[in-house]
Amino acid sequence: MRIAVVGGGISGLVAAYRLRKALGPTAELILLDRRNRLGGILRTTDIEGDPVDLGAEAFVGRRPEIPQLMRELGIADQLVHPAGRRPLVWSEGVPHPLPGNTLMGIPASPEAMSGLVDAETIARIAAEPNRPLTWERGSDISVGALVADRFGEQVVRRSVDPLLGGVYAGTAGSIGVRAALPTLAAALDAGARSLSQAVTGALPPPSDTPVFGGIRDGYRVLLDALRAAADVKVETDTPVTRLTRTTTGWQLDPIGAVDAVVLATPAPVTAELLREVAPEAAELTAGIELSSSAVVALALPQDTALPDNSGILVATGESLRAKAFTLSSRKWPHLAAREVALVRASFGRFGDDSMLSWQDEELIQAAVEDLTTVTGADINPVSAVVQRWPGGLPQYAPGHTARITELRAATADLDGLALAGAYLNGVGVPACAASGTAAATRIAERLT
Template identity: 60%
Template sequence: MRIAVVGGGISGLVAAYRLRQRLGPRADIVVLERGDRVGGVLRTGELAGEPLDLGAEAFVGRRPEVVELMAELGLDDQLVRPAGKRPLVWSGGVAHPLPPRTLMGIPSDAESMRGLVDAETLARIAAEPTRPLDWRPGTDIDVYSLIADRFGAQVAERSVDPLLGGVYAGTSATIGVRAAVPPLAAALDRGATSLTEAARAALPAPSNAPVFGGLRDGYGALVDALIEASGAAIVTTTAATRIARGRRVSAPVNDTWTSEPAGSTDDSPYPAGSVGDRSTSAGSAGDRSGTSSSVGDQSTSVGSVGDGSSGGRAGSEIPVGGRSTSVGSAGDRSGESGSGGGRSTSVGWVVDPIGRVDAVVLATPAPITARLLRAVDPIAAEAVAGIELSSSALVALALPHDTALPDNSGILIATGEPLRAKAFTLSSRKWPHLAERDVALVRASFGRFGDESPLTWSDDELIAAAVTDLSTVTGIPITPLEAVVQRWPGGLPQYAPGHTDRIATLESAVASLDGLAVAGAYLHGVGVPACVAAGTAAADRIVTSLGSHV
């Protein structure tokens, strides 16, 4: 039994691991990754001689998926919690405390916004419950239009945008209410008479539980553990170029695999001695070298510039679990038998370039998923093709340990401020385990949806921008001892208005494709817990599908 998982991000790796759990050692699981490493936007690099996450660094602690997965993989000792400090918001050239009692920055009362917005806006927030609210259940609009209409533009730009930017690398003007703030949409659907009432109803109950969690040695520890536990063949620098339904042609003398549509000459079986024998070609998840580049992942250290290439080799070989081989090219026809006449039935799938499989999980970014689905199900492809991606860049700085940084978890930048950075994470203040190091650590984020210019800047330009802007918002000189730059082109999907309908259309269409499942950050949440859930759901769908044929 062969199963292909296309895409080696966290969703794909979790899908491979769950498939191994459910199907046992008899399953031949292949993870196909077009970049030169697996892990997707989870990447642990090195700064000042120690590991540091250069992509996602935390997960929502109130969701159980990551904590439970860590326990399964024996990583309980890796679980760390933040210090509980709150971030600041930089607006109007001044640092303000992040407003309390808000839902993704949406206020539940006027007083929480005092100091961050002007008196006119405060009065508008206070009076909002007295104004008629026009909301049709099931509707969806961008967050900005709703917030600016009810509370004023300052609330959207100074309170909501900084938080949405941290989640989606977008702004309230491009993100839909229903997907980004589901509890708020649900409260409005239930008949809330004002946005203030809806925000109050949607606020989570008070809790002493930690809001976030992380891994002591970075997400690389989780990625490495998933690779090992999945026992999958990890094939890097090899893109899936096409998927098609497999078709078994029953002939008098032999059974032959072809691919649909009939007449295609592009289906390639496993070459002898490669993926079919559980061999592996894998990228190292724990790569902490200063420079790494792949599709959707470009990283360089100070003094070097990544070229953004993902490599052109098919089947780059890095051993995992002691096994190593590469995959054959798409044009390799070894092992095929000629097709005679006879009756044909749909059976399994063909994934180029690795050949025929019994099932496939597409754990790829939305645009790639759309391309692969186009010939299989145009309706599914059209639905996912409407999901756009945002790009960003990150600069990690190691500063002298005694640098007088604010005693806050970070500094978020309001929309319209004359700064290039969009946010700063004061990592040594946020995470107690990082505070123990010999240096003070800061992460500076650049770029939002519609503005990819930071990706075109050189490493030196990004580092200079980070240093200058950090000095501005802290009011102190910043002298980095070391810095690392990480670029994330197309790193995060945008949950635009209508996103939930788009995903419902996709999943309805995929439900009719026996032996195929989708997973990824574009489905039901961009956070790591949501991706773990998506990978698990995809594996369960495949197991159910295979069970109906076994």
């Protein structure tokens, strides 16, 4: 058996690993990536002699996929958790505590927004349960449209946008309720009489389990372990240019005939590869838009007077250029022990790719100036690293879940082909790992 996995991000690496476990040592597995490295939008580099992640730096710890993978791969001792500090929100030129008791920034009660929004908005939230709510079961609108209608624009800009910006590099206006907040959509479908009631019903139950997890020495530990366990032939700097069907399997240019293919590629690349074999699926995939972003990692003197918080999110409409700061040395206990203080500045929201054209020096200067503004500290970097992510995150627009259902149907009869990636059922690392596992399962069932 000869199987190709196209795309060497976490989705593709997990798919290769699961295929190896399912098919055994005799299967020929080939992993191709157009870049010169594996990892996709996960990347670990060294700053001042220690590893730092420049892509995702955490995963949802209450999902089982990554801790389970780490146990299987023998790297469970690398699992770490945040210190438990809360982030701030920078709004109207001052910092505020991030509201608690919210669902992705959507409050269940007016008390959650106290101090962050004005009295008129507080009164509007309080009165919302008494306003008739019209919701058609199975429908979908943007998170921003729903929250603005029920609670007002201030809640969107100052509470919801900062959180959605961190997950999707988008805004509440570019993200649909059903894909981003499925428990909220379910509560609305079930007949919630108000948004307040729906949020209350959708909030997760209290738990002592840490919300997030991380990897002590960075994601490259997981990526390297997956590659080794998959025992896969890796071909980087190798873009796949064409995919066609044959009487016995698939033809994949430039590597030739294979029995099966996993496409773990970004949505636009997947669309191009599906163009000949599944035109309808190609059109559906091509309709998924992407957002770009950039990260500036700053190493600061250990005694820099940073606030005792995990990070600072920036409300929409502020004069700052950065959208968020992760105060990594405050957030993660294992990073606090290093000889420098680490901060990550994030740039970029959906519809604005301007940061991609900035010189490294410009991005670093913007990060330093904005961090100075939000902390009041004297920011003098020891060193800095810039990482750009063009088209790094898909936007889960209204109707996304229906689009993916149609895509699944349009590729259901493509025997020996499976899809994986962040554009399907979640942009987080656990969701990507789950998509890789599902793709491998589909292929293994066909081949065995």
